[in-house]
Structures are given as structure tokens and as C-alpha cells.
Amino acid sequence: MKELSNLLGYRDTIRVLDCTMRDGGLVNGFGFTDEFVKALYQTNISAGVDCMELGYKADKMIFDQDKFGKWKFCNDDDIFAVIGDNADKKIKLAVMADVGRCNFREDIRPRSESAVDIIRVATYVNTIPECCLMIEDAKNKGYEVTCNIMAVATSQEADIKCALEMIAKTGVDVIYIVDSYGSLYPEQIARISDLYLEYGNKYGIEIGIHSHNNQQLAFANTIEACGDGVNWLDATYFGMGRGAGNCAMENLIAFLRNPKYRIYPVIKFIEEYMVPISSECKWGYDMQYLMTGILNQHPRTAIKFTADGRHDYTGFYKEIVAQD
Amino acid sequence: MKELSNLLGYRDTIRVLDCTMRDGGLVNGFGFTDEFVKALYQTNISAGVDCMELGYKADKMIFDQDKFGKWKFCNDDDIFAVIGDNADKKIKLAVMADVGRCNFREDIRPRSESAVDIIRVATYVNTIPECCLMIEDAKNKGYEVTCNIMAVATSQEADIKCALEMIAKTGVDVIYIVDSYGSLYPEQIARISDLYLEYGNKYGIEIGIHSHNNQQLAFANTIEACGDGVNWLDATYFGMGRGAGNCAMENLIAFLRNPKYRIYPVIKFIEEYMVPISSECKWGYDMQYLMTGILNQHPRTAIKFTADGRHDYTGFYKEIVAQD
Numbered sequence: 320m321k322e323l324s325n326l327l328g329y330r331d332t333i334r335v336l337d338c339t340m341r342d343g344g345l346v347n348g349f350g351f352t353d354e355f356v357k358a359l360y361q362t363n364i365s366a367g368v369d370c371m372e373l374g375y376k377a378d379k380m381i382f383d384q385d386k387f388g389k390w391k392f393c394n395d396d397d398i399f400a401v402i403g404d405n406a407d408k409k410i411k412l413a414v415m416a417d418v419g420r421c422n423f424r425e426d427i428r429p430r431s432e433s434a435v436d437i438i439r440v441a442t443y444v445n446t447i448p449e450c451c452l453m454i455e456d457a458k459n460k461g462y463e464v465t466c467n468i469m470a471v472a473t474s475q476e477a478d479i480k481c482a483l484e485m486i487a488k489t490g491v492d493v494i495y496i497v498d499s500y501g502s503l504y505p506e507q508i509a510r511i512s513d514l515y516l517e518y519g520n521k522y523g524i525e526i527g528i529h530s531h532n533n534q535q536l537a538f539a540n541t542i543e544a545c546g547d548g549v550n551w552l553d554a555t556y557f558g559m560g561r562g563a564g565n566c567a568m569e570n571l572i573a574f575l576r577n578p579k580y581r582i583y584p585v586i587k588f589i590e591e592y593m594v595p596i597s598s599e600c601k602w603g604y605d606m607q608y609l610m611t612g613i614l615n616q617h618p619r620t621a622i623k624f625t626a627d628g629r630h631d632y633t634g635f636y637k638e639i640v641a642q643d
Numbered sequence: 644m645k646e647l648s649n650l651l652g653y654r655d656t657i658r659v660l661d662c663t664m665r666d667g668g669l670v671n672g673f674g675f676t677d678e679f680v681k682a683l684y685q686t687n688i689s690a691g692v693d694c695m696e697l698g699y700k701a702d703k704m705i706f707d708q709d710k711f712g713k714w715k716f717c718n719d720d721d722i723f724a725v726i727g728d729n730a731d732k733k734i735k736l737a738v739m740a741d742v743g744r745c746n747f748r749e750d751i752r753p754r755s756e757s758a759v760d761i762i763r764v765a766t767y768v769n770t771i772p773e774c775c776l777m778i779e780d781a782k783n784k785g786y787e788v789t790c791n792i793m794a795v796a797t798s799q800e801a802d803i804k805c806a807l808e809m810i811a812k813t814g815v816d817v818i819y820i821v822d823s824y825g826s827l828y829p830e831q832i833a834r835i836s837d838l839y840l841e842y843g844n845k846y847g848i849e850i851g852i853h854s855h856n857n858q859q860l861a862f863a864n865t866i867e868a869c870g871d872g873v874n875w876l877d878a879t880y881f882g883m884g885r886g887a888g889n890c891a892m893e894n895l896i897a898f899l900r901n902p903k904y905r906i907y908p909v910i911k912f913i914e915e916y917m918v919p920i921s922s923e924c925k926w927g928y929d930m931q932y933l934m935t936g937i938l939n940q941h942p943r944t945a946i947k948f949t950a951d952g953r954h955d956y957t958g959f960y961k962e963i964v965a966q967d
Binding site: 326504505506507532534535536537538539542543546567569570573574582583586587589590594606609610613630631632633636 | 650828829830831856858859860861862863866867870891893894897898906907910911913914918930933934937954955956957960
């Protein structure tokens with residue numbers, strides 16, 4: 320039963336999180352200009368977006384700072400320099416910390432020394448203990464914490480349940496359903512939402528959704544989950560994100576009926592900033608991403624196909640079917 | 644309750660109709676080469692597609708034959724010349740006849756003199772009497788007949804019910820839900836499907852869906868309707884269709900689990916024919932189509948915006964909001 324079935328109303332527990340710089344950063348190597356970041360920050364505030372993710376807290380031992388833009392690392396000083404201290408808190412700032420790819424003890428400073436409000440810990444289902452450690456570390460430092468369990472479509476339901484139980488006990492604030500490969504249909508999202516909400520309701524934790532557009536279902540899956548009771552909704556401007564991209568902010572803001580959300584600033588930012596950036600780097604629905612999506616595979620082969628400038632879809636299909 | 648909730652099974656009453664040449668013809672002026680048409684016909688057969696729509700039966704009094712490709716008119720002789728008589732009936736051939744824009748008495752010959760199997764009568768809700776006349780004419784000539792009630796999202800429910808009752812009594816075979824403006828969300832599609840299926844079940848008529856991608860929901864709405872019991876599903880290769888385009892055939896064929904549907908021929912046709920045509924004419928999701936979609940407006944202003952090569956989304960938004 321859809322809670323939003325009266326589409327003219329709204330639910331004020333919904334939170335929209337802009338992850339353009341984080342998931343979109345995977346497309347352009349986190350090479351956003353300071354002007355872009357400042358304009359995006361102001362746009363998010365004008366549009367009523369609740370949270371803005373700035374990028375990753377990537378481990379500098381593993382990733383070379385000279386090879387990526389600064390938003391791969393989200394140093395607190397860089398955030399202060401570009402955005403400021405965000406003291407009026409019209410929007411919450413978030414960063415993502417990947418399990419196994421983040422030197423969290425050193426690189427995540429106490430919240431009192433940072434402009435960041437939310438740490439988003441991203442994990443696969445096989446690294447839950449370290450994930451829990453990172454969640455607790457961030458909670459102890461004063462942050463709100465979300466946990467994004469990636470690639471849910473390739474995990475066993477029993478493992479997911481075990482992971483949800485372990486994560487829920489850390490005191491995490493939000494647990495995310497993540498359709499990393501863009502392989503899920505709305506009906507599957509409904510079932511997964513029910514499962515996550517069972518744990519969310521039991522432990523007083525919000526549930527979120529992060530979707531990919533491999534099958535042109537990123538927005539549809541997001542509003543499906545929203546209708547099922549999921550409150551935290553990820554989106555990116557013009558759908559910018561790895562491979563086929565994400566749920567488009569313009570679709571989501573146009574759908575939500577809470578008057579605090581406003582579409583005009585979104586349209587303006589897309590016209591002024593996203594159209595130009597879309598001519599410099601590629602993302603969005605295309606056949607190679609559809610194919611990895613329907614085969615429930617990581618999009619890395621499709622990303623390489625795109626980067627190589629290939630257009631032989633049939634050749635690619637033969638390769639990935641053979642590989643499956 | 645979704646009938647397809649077990650996504651691993653299938654329902655053998657489903658029919659896929661390819662309307663690439665008809666809705667896509669609105670993009671390129673019906674200028675498909677004979678080679679394209681022959682390849683599409685063979686592809687549809689290989690992919691297991693059930694019906695192929697060739698174009699319109701447009702009134703030559705109203706439309707100048709010199710200004711459009713031949714598939715705007717679908718003369719029987721042209722069909723015989725390019726496709727042949729389709730005698731082995733591996734696929735059914737369809738044409739669309741618009742109420743008020745088709746000289747049906749003369750231009751639709753008896754089925755025995757044509758390769759066409761299905762007449763698709765397209766109407767707005769305010770022209771049902773002439774629509775019924777056209778349905779009866781086509782039935783009397785031996786055709787299967789569908790009725791496509793356009794722009795359902797702008798019609799009163801009471802009028803829709805009245806129209807369904809009148810159309811159902813003609814002996815029509817299929818009635819289509821048509822989201823002409825791409826304004827509907829899956830939950831609305833579910834409610835409309837229930838309404839149409841009530842009449843379908845009462846009169847033994849199949850229900851179909853034809854969607855547009857203004858909000859990136861064409862595929863999602865199609866499988867929503869399918870899950871609700873709608874059997875006739877329209878799609879186009881690479882989503883080619885007016886404005887934001889339609890439900891993409893590649894998405895739909897990848898979703899359906901009936902082994903008769905095969906994805907590889909679809910991929911091959913897109914690689915060989917749709918990618919080249921997409922560099923010659925424009926369709927697909929873009930901001931201007933999103934805006935007419937969310938405002939539940941005809942896309943003609945957005946189509947003109949595209950044709951004029953404009954990119955000032957904010958200017959366009961101001962124009963159509965003022966107009967609304």
C-alpha cells in the first residue's frame with residue numbers, strides 16, 4: 320500500500336540529498352570548479368534540498384592527490400575555503416567514507432572542527448564489522464551517520480538481514496538501499512524497502528534509497544521506495560553520476576509536493592552549469608549500461624566501453640554474456 | 644496487487660507492439676528508408692515482437708504527400724512493395740487512423756486487400772462518436788481494432804467512463820491508456836489501469852498502454868500497467884518518438900521473461916539503425932519535455948523549443964508557466 324497514493328499531499332519526514340559532486344565526481348574525476356561548487360550550494364539551499372554531499376574522504380595512501388580533484392578527499396580546509404562554515408545550517412553537508420578506502424581515524428576530524436554534518440559510510444555486505452567500526456567512530460566524533468550497503472541486488476537476503484541487524488545496533492541514523500548496478504525493478508524495490516523498513520522501524524532508524532539509471536528506472540525506483548515509506552532520497556542534477564547516472568534532481572523535485580522544494584533554481588542550475596559540464600564528460604542511459612544492468616553486473620566494463628569510444632553494442636553484449 | 648510480482652515468471656497474454664515508425668515518424672517526418680523498414684520488420688520477428696505499427700493513415704486532403712514520407716499515409720501498395728504481403732503472419736501489422744484526420748471510408752480497404760491486420764483508431768475523449776464509427780467501419784472490413792484514447796491525464800474521470808462504455812460496445816478488441824503528455828506517475832497509472840480493466844473485463848476487451856518519457860517514466864509506467872494486468876504494451880527502439888520519446892523496446896524486451904522475446908536482435912538493430920538515425924533527428928528526455936510533462940501540457944511548445952535550437956530552459960519555463 321503506497322503511503323503517497325494521494326499524490327497531492329506530502330510527508331514532511333522526507334529528506335532530499337544531492338550527491339551530484341560525489342557520484343558525479345566519479346564521472347569527471349572530481350574536477351568541479353570552485354564556482355560550480357558555490358553555485359550548487361546556493362542552488363540546493365534555494366531549491367529546498369536538505370543535504371548536499373561534497374565527495375569522498377578518500378585515503379591519500381591509496382589515491383594520489385595529484386590525480387583527482389579535491390572533492391575526492393574533501394579536506395575540511397578545502398570545504399571551509401570554498402563553502403565556508405555553513406554556520407546557518409540551511410542545508411546539511413555530507414561526505415562519503417568507503418570502507419577500506421578511507422583513513423577515517425585521521426582524516427575525519429571531530430564535527431566541531433568541520434563544516435560537515437553527515438558521514439556516509441559505504442560498504443559491501445562482506446565488510447560489515449569495519450563498517451560498524453567506522454559508524455561508531457563517526458558517531459563518537461559527533462556526526463550524523465548514514466550507512467550505504469552497496470550492490471544489494473547481488474547479496475543474499477539472509478546476509479542482508481544479518482548486516483541490517485549489526486548496523487542497526489551501532490546507533491546509525493540512516494541505512495540506505497543502494498541499487499549500485501541499476502538492475503532492480505520497482506516491485507523488487509518495494510520488497511527490499513519493506514525489509515529495510517522492518518529494521519528501521521524496530522530500531523528507530525530512517526531508510527534511504529540511492530538508485531542508478533541503467534534501465535531508466537532511477538527516478539521510478541526512488542518514488543517507489545518513497546511511496547513505500549523510505550524517507551531519504553538521493554538525487555543528482557541532470558542525473559549526473561557514474562555510468563548511467565542517478566535519479567535526476569529535476570524529476571524528484573518536480574514530484575515532491577512539499578512547498579519547501581522549488582523547481583526553478585534546479586532548472587536554472589542545469590541550464591547554467593550542468594549543460595556545459597555534460598559536453599565535457601559523459602554519463603546517462605545508453606545500451607552498454609542497460610546491458611550490465613539487466614545482467615546485474617558492475618558497470619566497470621560499460622564505463623570502459625564508453626571511455627574507449629566504442630559503439631559496437633553487439634560486440635560488448637557478447638563479451639559480457641560470455642563473462643557472466 | 645501486482646500480478647507480475649513473481650518477476651521470474653511470465654504471462655503469455657502479453658503483446659508487444661513496436662510503434663517506432665509511427666511515433667518515431669513524428670520525429671523524422673516519416674522519412675524511413677525502405678532498407679530501414681525491411682530491417683525493422685525482420686528484427687521485430689526475430690525479437691518476438693507481436694505487432695508492428697507502420698505509420699498513419701493520414702487524410703491526403705489535409706496532409707500534402709509531397710511533404711511527408713510515405714509512412715504518414717501507409718498506402719497498401721507501399722506496404723506490399725516494401726514489406727510484402729506478410730502472408731506467414733509471424734507478426735501482425737498495424738496502422739494508426741486519427742479521428743478527424745483520416746479519410747477512413749476510402750483509404751482503409753477491406754482487410755482481404757491489405758497486408759494490415761490491425762487498425763488503431765486514435766481519439767480524444769471529445770470525439771467518441773466518430774471514433775466509434777471508425778471502429779465499426781474497420782471491424783466490418785475485417786480488421787482487428789484498437790482504440791487509443793489520447794491525453795487521458797487531461798480528461799475528467801466521468802468522461803473517460805462514458806467513453807469506455809461507448810467504445811466497449813463497438814466490438815473493439817483493445818482499448819489503450821495513452822499518457823500523451825508524459826505527465827503520469829506509476830501510482831496514477833495503477834489507478835487508471837484498474838478503471839480500464841474494469842471495462843475490459845466486463846466486455847472481454849484487452850487493455851493496452853502507450854507511454855511517453857517526459858519524466859523518465861515511460862518504461863516504469865509500462866511495467867506498472869503490465870503488473871496491474873494490462874496486456875498490450877507499446878514500445879519503440881531506442882525510445883524513438885515524439886518529444887521525449889516512448890518506452891524503449893530494449894528496456895521492455897529485457898524485462899519480459901517469456902522466452903519468445905529475444906534481446907540480441909534488438910541490440911543489433913539499435914547499433915546498426917537507431918544510432919545513425921539518432922544523429923539525424925532529435926528525441927528523448929530533456930528539460931523542456933520534463934517541464935511540459937510536469938505541467939500536463941501538450942509537448943508542442945517543447946518540440947518548437949527543440950527545433951529552434953534553444954537551450955534557455957529558464958526562459959522556456961517562464962513562458963509555459965505564464966501560459967498555463
